[in-house]
Amino acid sequence: MNQTEKFWDKASKNYDKTEDRFEHIHRKTSENTKKHLNITDIVLDYGCGTGTKSCEFAKQVKEIHAIDISSKMIEIATNKGTTNKVENVNFLQTTIFDEKYKKESFDVVLAFNMLHTVPSPQDIVNRIHELLKPEGLFISATPCMQEKMSFLVGMQIYLFRILSKIGIVPIFIRRFKSSELDDLIENGKFQSIETESIYKGATSYFVAAKKVS
Template identity: 70%
Template sequence: MMKKISKSVVFWDKASENYDKTEERFEYIHSKSRELTKKYLNSSNIVMDYGCGTGTTSHEIANKVKEIHAIDISSKMIEIAKRKAIASKVKNINFSQTDIFDKRYKKESFDVILAFNMLHTVADPQVVLQKIYELLKPEGLFISVTPCLRDKMAFLVNIQIQLVRILCKIGVIPIPIRRLKSSELDDLLVNGGFKTINTEKLYKGASSYFVVAKK
């Protein structure tokens, strides 16, 4: 187990070097997701940004909430995120290299938990959703956006996804990449005890599914 985690960390540490640049082609989806998210936030919220990457989303929403606990398994991602916070003088984000199962996070601690572009890369989405449910306060919100790799996508994106799947299979990319449909995400949330209050399908070369669900 530790070997697998270690490989994943090394992979994401390496990816951090060009992460923001590689995500630029999906900026429409990222920007739209952040704008939709802001509608559900308020100044008293304590938020977890799970799988925060280089911290772009946390920085974008920081002025809408009380505090953010932004976490990622990659120390390199966290280093970049911290530099962004210093440059923009944002002080209400606590960045940590860890995962959602860290025992420091207690039950019913968060008003909102974000998982942007995460659920298709975790080993067991249902277990992750159970943990998110535990960490949310009563009536807390889970907000996610997830690439749906079995839904509509452009031809070139599809070719890239097929290549990624091959690299995953042979171990070059040491993380699971799930080909989810939006309906499967709906089922995961229902099975996790959530009540979906809003969904939106976003498309720019690939399909992503934006969901707001309540505990």
């Protein structure tokens, strides 16, 4: 187990509590996402965390493959699915580069609060493009830490970045602007069909983009 997995395993205990602070952002993200889902869709939820979104969207799609690198996150997500009697979501500890996922396997790929935490966002977007069927949808919501945020959130992010630089936290937090996310998605051969900056203490940038080639 690497340090990143250990970090997210530890974070899983309080993950849902920390997410509650941004309830407005999560609710608006869900509302926007649901407009783009169809009952025939096969979905990949990349970085599913404790499975809240996968369980929420399950009734609107055919099936969801929900993945996360943290075994503890997947354990919580699986229990959540069982409690809510969700039968069409498969929770699995793995990465998006797992070879079991073949080219053009999915109608939709979800990536919520992920792109700012990975070493190479462009590699992730390129892999998502590879996994999507022709004209498939990539739906994401990403914190934009160079844009509007409250003083409290700003101080928390500043502290997190300091801890990251000195090696206590094994995750690099990327400070995106929404325009940089637009470029990232366009460079990955996607065409945005809906975007929205959502603010509640911090700015999250919602994007729904179609695979174009």
